[in-house]
Amino acid sequence: MRKIIAATFISLDGIMQAPGGPDEDPTGGFEHGGWVFPHSDEETGKALFELFENPFDLLLGRKTYDIFAAFWPYVESDDPIAKRFNSVTKYVATRSDVELKWNGSQSLGKDVVAAIKELKAGEGPDLLIQGSGDLIQTLLRHELIDEFKLMIFPVVLGGGKKLFADGAIPAAMKLLRTQSSPTGVIFATYQPDGLVKTGSFVGPNPSEEEIERRKWLR
Template identity: 70%
Template sequence: MRRIIAATFVSLDGVMQAPGGPQEDPTGGFQFGGWTFHYFDEATGAALGQMFDKPFDLLLGRKTYDIFAAHWPYAGEDDPIAVLFNKVTKYVATRKDATLDWNNSQSLGADVAAALTELKKGEGPDLLIQGSSDLIQTLLRHGLIDEYNLLIFPLVLGKGKRLFGDGTAPAAMKLIRSQSFPSGIIMATYEPAGDVKTGSFALQDPSEAEIQRRQSLE
């Protein structure tokens, strides 16, 4: 069975829009494109490279696909990530009729969730999401993401497309591994861990003040 892994750059407040450059995705008036650039160093780059050590295929929303297709085929054979990305299969969630010109690219069709449910049942490498915030929201609604591999950057962006947007179903997460870097970046890997469990630190017999406080909220 294949897994879907969301490998994502996020700010401390959960924004994932346009990490690579000002022209990447300025939609919605986003003004901070390229916010990851000054944090990368050799150690972070090496850790990021480990993400691609295991076999994978790419799973992309149409906007991210267009960004990648305009960059990676032209990056040169001396770039190891370009070599990988150009070789693997690219599964694309798209409503457009335009041809997917990047080699080894194929559309997921009209029902993305159904197509991915079937793909996950088959044999093959993990399906690695890069960027693709809109696609991630669809997969969150259908519970199709098996792992979150997050690079969390030490800044707050205030607005922009978020990893966990409106309508995300509540869920507990289990931390699988983590690593921090001198730049302030934290790499953390999580897996879904069932429903959110709640409890209470309140006194077993609430005080009169607490009873009044609760009543004031009604």
């Protein structure tokens, strides 16, 4: 069985839109494209290389696929990330019949969820999601993501496409690993850990003031 891993750049307020550059994805009037670049350092680069060390295939939404297909095949062949991305299989969630020209690309077909479930149940390397916010929302609704590798940048963007958008299914998360870089980037790996657990510090005997306060909230 293969794991599905969402490896995502996010801001402190959970935005994942256009981390790589101003022209990457300006849809919705997003004006802060390229917010990752100022925080690049040796530790951030090392974390990225570690992410791509183990065998993987890419799982991409069509918008991210188009961004990658217009960039990675044209990067110098000795670049280690380009070398990996250009050689692995790219599974693409797309409604279009336009040919996927990037070497090793395959459409997931009309029933994306069924195709991904079949891939997940089969043999092969882990399926690594890069970007692909719309695809991530679909996978979250079907509880198909096994692990989140987040690079959390010290910036608040105020709006844009979120990793956990409105309508995300509530879930607890277990922290597997964390570290940070000198520029303030936090690298955190989580896995889903069942239902959200709740409790109360008030106890079973709230004060009359507390009871009255609650009435105003209804």
